Amino acid sequence: MNSFFGFLENLHGWVLVKSCVEIFIIFVLLYTILRIMHGTRGTGILRGLAFTLVIISIVTLFFIKKLELYAVDWIVTEFLPVFIIPIVILFQPEFRRALVRLGHRPFLRMFFRSEVQVAEEVVKAVSTLSKSKVGGLIAIERGDGLDNYIESGIRINSDVSSDLISTIFWPGTPLHDGAVIIQEQKIAAAGCLFPLTENINIAKTYGTRHRAGIGITEETDAISIIISEETGRVSISVGGQLKDDITQEELKRALEELTTETVMSTRGS
Structure with missing residues (x-):
């Protein structure tokens, strides 16, 4: 069995499959959280945050890793996490407004909104x-x-x-x-x-x-x-x-x- 998985990992397409699975799991988790939070005033913020995280995941998994951009990979994985919390604290009102505006975009609403024909x-x-x-x-x-x-x-x-x-x-x-x-x-x-x-x-x-x-x-x-x-x-x-x-x-x-x-x-x- 171990040799079988070792063989798969050597395949060129296996990396792409793993990346797709990771992104799908992230999307499902975020979607579940959004459904739980539906009906609260924080929904718009979470929707914008979910979209941002999905985009970051796609860029990281597909482009940075695939193209072996090691310097960019180091910045994303090592440098940014150290500063992200202080930045969010300092610019909390601005981030909140930006995420709400992003979450209200029509192309995001199409995934999370219920039909109202009244x-x-x-x-x-x-x-x-x-x-x-x-x-x-x-x-x-x-x-x-x-x-x-x-x-x-x-x-x-x-x-x-x-x-x-x-x-x-x-x-x-x-x-x-x-x-x-x-x-x-x-x-x-x-x-x-x-x-x-x-x-x-x-x-x-x-x-x-x-x-x-x-x-x-x-x-x-x-x-x-x-x-x-x-x-x-x-x-x-x-x-x-x-x-x-x-x-x-x-x-x-x-x-x-x-x-x-x-x-x-x-x-x-």
Whole structure:
């Protein structure tokens, strides 16, 4: 048996096979960690870190070792580990922002995101609430987990339905004052509390519902939809930016564009 493995190790392709196996094991481990962490605010950071580690592994195993770049190999294996911890500590905020931005790239989301095809039901519910001048706030989870905010409300875990959304926000119902969170094709919770934006440039005419809708998109990459109970006007907020008084068609188009990455993700995984 030992002679058999000794023979294989002499084969030119055996090194490539071992490298592929190592990379596959690393990928599986990182993917498992990401699945466990799904729904937390650290997901984006871990996703960016996983991508960085996979790239480093590929460069190390395929290029440095294969081309016998001994000087570069020494720097990577001996020199960098000594300085990486002090560097990370010194530049922690910068590394965090960089990893979050990297983790939110569409080409990475395609591996780790779940499909969310709820636009039509949401638009239908928003249209009903708008015509009746019933206030509402809906957040759709994307890359950053909203589990912390789900815990602030009442868990529902129901299929997305325009009738259910409309009923939740109807005046007099116990949960109409809070927000609805949609997570992975489900109405995860209702009556949820969001942080209010502290942006001093937001018009004073906007009330608590609008400020909460903006606040959640400042803290996460979620999409929030706000229906004004005074005017019935519909607004959408992404990345802390508010677009006010949009039509039903504009809302539908925006949701389709913003959730396209999510639809692609499940097909890729």
